[in-house]
Amino acid sequence: MHSALAPLRDHLLSARDPRSAVRWLRREPIDRTLRAMAHGEKPISHEAINELPQSTRVRYFRRMLIAAGTLPAIDVRLNDLEIRSRAFIDTLPAEQAIIVTRFFNWETLRKLRRRSPGRPISVGMANVHSSELHKIAAFLAWLDDHDLDLPTLEQVTVDRYLAHHDPNRTIGRFLNWAARHRITTRIDVPRSPSTASPVTIDEEALWEKVDILLHDKSTPMSSRIIGLFLLVFAQPIRDSVRLRREDVQVTEGYVKVQFGTTPVILPPPIADLLTEHLDMTRDQRPYVGVSPGWLFEGVMPEQHLSEASIRFNLNKHGLHARIIKRARLDHLVQVLPASIVADITGVTVNTAIRHSANTGAGWGAYPELRRHESALDANE
Incomplete structure (x- = not known):
């Protein structure tokens, strides 16, 4: 055994299904590349994998080597972008x-x-x-x-x-x-005017979408939960897929999720769905190695669920993440101060204030009102 490949061997021996590991090892270009690495014909490096025709299988191979500790961790998507871009430039x-x-x-x-x-x-x-x-x-x-x-x-x-x-x-x-860089003179390129409206979806329509996701069992549970986080708490898909199990607190009577600074208590229907997901995945072993602790684990080694798969499932219900997030934030700032919206959703205070201003919400004077009430209390 080539010493540099020993970590990969140990990693694969932990596979929950040895037959799947064997089938994966026999696939091209995995088989040919590993043999060449083992015989010293190819270096065990990211550069060697960069020379292969890029595909989902090769990307999985790279992530497997990283997960095993055979190769150092890199930003795989950034590396893929470099390869794709240089091929285009050529x-x-x-x-x-x-x-x-x-x-x-x-x-x-x-x-x-x-x-x-x-x-x-x-x-x-x-x-x-x-x-x-x-x-x-x-x-x-x-x-x-x-x-x-x-x-x-x-x-x-x-x-x-x-x-x-x-x-x-x-x-x-x-x-x-x-x-x-003095390649050309200064040229003015006008920006396109923004066409974003303050509230693009009324609140009743959002709650109708909530009801659909709560009861539609044809949609994968992970997508339903992430869609509900988007609809109710304005959570971007990119943030929801990065949640870890440690971000969820389950105690008698409530379930909390840490989106921002302040944990949010989930309403019972969403809490029940998330609890069911936790129960279903608690003892589920990853394909190989040890679970990295993602709340929504993906198919790539040690990676969370992909944003693309969630978007695909939600788009079938007409749920477009950017529009939904903007609409939900517009609704939230009309019933809560901007600082509280920022604390519970994880957006910046400036973002929350901007949504408040765009919708004409009356919470802008909230601090002044509180000071006035405190003064009255002190005088009484």
Whole structure:
């Protein structure tokens, strides 16, 4: 046994179903790659896996090696974004590739790598940055088609481009970066006006969706619970999937969940559903290794449930997370002070205040009212 692969061997020996482990080991490119690593033909490294055709199976293989301690932990989605982006850049003409590479390395990657190790990028974030490169490449191709270039770019040229293409922040961000690096002159890209309405869904409609998720057993329980957290407590899916079992407190009479600073007592129907989920998964062993403690465990080794799977299940009920969250926050700030909404939901106070202002909520004077009441009490 190659000494560096011994941790993986021990990890796989803990599998709850040895036959599944054997079948997984025989699949390509797992079989061929592990044999090459064991014989010293390939280094046991992330770089060796980067050379494989990227797929869900290869991503699972990488996460298995990380979970076993055979490879160091990395942000797998960020690594995938790098591979996908460099493959795309390789298809561009040389001059465009140079510019896009500089932007990707020094603007996108530099900022993403500053994130703390405990905050890997999401699937949505990876897709946004990947799409960003395609939009920039399309803009540069348009310049080439019209015999134009960045050093001589003028405001009227950008205005003409934006008049025939959807205005978006990507081009503005790219041109600001290019101006800072003296690749082009300063160009103004107007921002698209916000079309967000203060309350997009009335409260009765939200509670109708709550009733659907409480009783629809055709939807996976994890998706139902996370959807209820969204509908009732304005919890983003990205935050709910990262909840750990330790964030839930179950005692006689109530169930609490720590979304923000202050734990929230769940209403009985949601508490019952979450308690059922906890009972069903308490003794459930992971495929291999030790449970990492996620409240909603995913299929990838040591990973929580994916946001994409939750969104897919909720979209079938017409539940679009961003719209629902905004609507629920708009309702909450009309019945609670912004500071309390921030404490129980985990949003920033400034976000809660902004929703309060947008909806014309009367809680803005809450501190002043309290001081006035205290003064009256003191005088009595």
